[in-house]
Amino acid sequence: MWALLPLKRFSEAKQRLSGVLAPGERRGLFRAMVSDVLTVLQSHQGIKGVLVVGQDFAARDLASRFDADFLSESSLAVVGLNEAVYAGIRTLALRGIKQVMVLHGDLPLITHAEVSELLDTHCQEGQSSVVTIAPDKLALGTNCLICPTDADMTFFYGSNSFAAHSKSAFRAGLQLQAISLPGASRDIDTPEDLQALLRIAGDDRAVNTMHYLHAAGIAARLRGSSAAVTQDLDEQYYRVS
Ligand SMILES: Nc1nc2c(ncn2[C@@H]2O[C@H](COP(=O)(O)OP(=O)(O)OP(=O)(O)O)[C@@H](O)[C@H]2O)c(=O)[nH]1
Numbered sequence: 001m002w003a004l005l006p007l008k009r010f011s012e013a014k015q016r017l018s019g020v021l022a023p024g025e026r027r028g029l030f031r032a033m034v035s036d037v038l039t040v041l042q043s044h045q046g047i048k049g050v051l052v053v054g055q056d057f058a059a060r061d062l063a064s065r066f067d068a069d070f071l072s073e074s075s076l077a078v079v080g081l082n083e084a085v086y087a088g089i090r091t092l093a094l095r096g097i098k099q100v101m102v103l104h105g106d107l108p109l110i111t112h113a114e115v116s117e118l119l120d121t122h123c124q125e126g127q128s129s130v131v132t133i134a135p136d137k138l139a140l141g142t143n144c145l146i147c148p149t150d151a152d153m154t155f156f157y158g159s160n161s162f163a164a165h166s167k168s169a170f171r172a173g174l175q176l177q178a179i180s181l182p183g184a185s186r187d188i189d190t191p192e193d194l195q196a197l198l199r200i201a202g203d204d205r206a207v208n209t210m211h212y213l214h215a216a217g218i219a220a221r222l223r224g225s226s227a228a229v230t231q232d233l234d235e236q237y238y239r240v241s
């Protein structure tokens with residue numbers, strides 16, 4: 001099992017946080033969140049390697065710091081996230097890697113135990129015919145997805161991608177499993193997500209991200225902001241197949 005981490009140009013990352021973060025802060029936060037994800041992946045025995053598919057030097061640099069392989073999008077004729085994911089999976093397939101976990105860089109709360117749970121769930125169901133998805137907290141997006149690298153999957157990252165990937169798995173003749181993972185379900189897209197992160201992070205979760213948010217003064221600024229309305233969603237555990 002390899003992990004595939006698509007990363008867009010750092011200067012363009014996290015646009016939805018533009019209202020509360022300066023451009024440099026968005027880059028800094030993105031870098032810290034990706035570092036948290038790479039820390040978990042690199043220390044996990046079940047993940048044999050990580051391939052970063054990226055667009056700029058910042059992504060290449062981060063990949064090399066975490067001993068991940070790097071695939072430059074400029075060397076490929078691809079446009080956008082879905083084509084980048086497809087190209088990354090093809091690259092892994094050509095190397096003889098059979099299974100891939102695609103995940104996003106904005107999941108600083110993902111834990112080692114959650115990766116284990118995702119892998120165990122996927123592996124116990126005959127890996128070659130199953131797609132396993134850990135969606136976001138509203139079960140709309142696709143935060144982590146495991147599939148065989150030779151699966152005939154079309155990718156639909158964007159709005160409502162969880163439903164679209166479920167259909168894609170069905171069309172490819174694969175069984176879909178969905179698993180709710182509290183940390184991995186919390187991608188950090190909006191100011192409200194950042195507020196929630198500041199409330200719930202702790203222990204050994206999101207270490208780089210929390211350090212950055214405090215060091216850059218963002219935590220203090222956001223905590224003082226009365227504008228943000230925060231609403232915690234149930235972190236209820238569910239599993240469907
Ligand atoms: N390699 C690659 N990764 C991408 C591309 N577009 C998005 N990503 C990555 O895919 C994940 C989801 O991306 P988006 O939701 O589009 O962007 P975001 O930066 O998380 O948030 P917004 O800018 O607020 O939309 C992030 O980890 C991005 O870095 C792309 O064109 N190429």
Ligand SMILES: O=C(O)[C@H](O)COP(=O)(O)O
Nearest residue numbers: 141142143157158161187
């Ligand atoms: O399909 C998805 O899950 C989205 O492309 C993920 O990105 P976001 O959660 O950062 O919007």
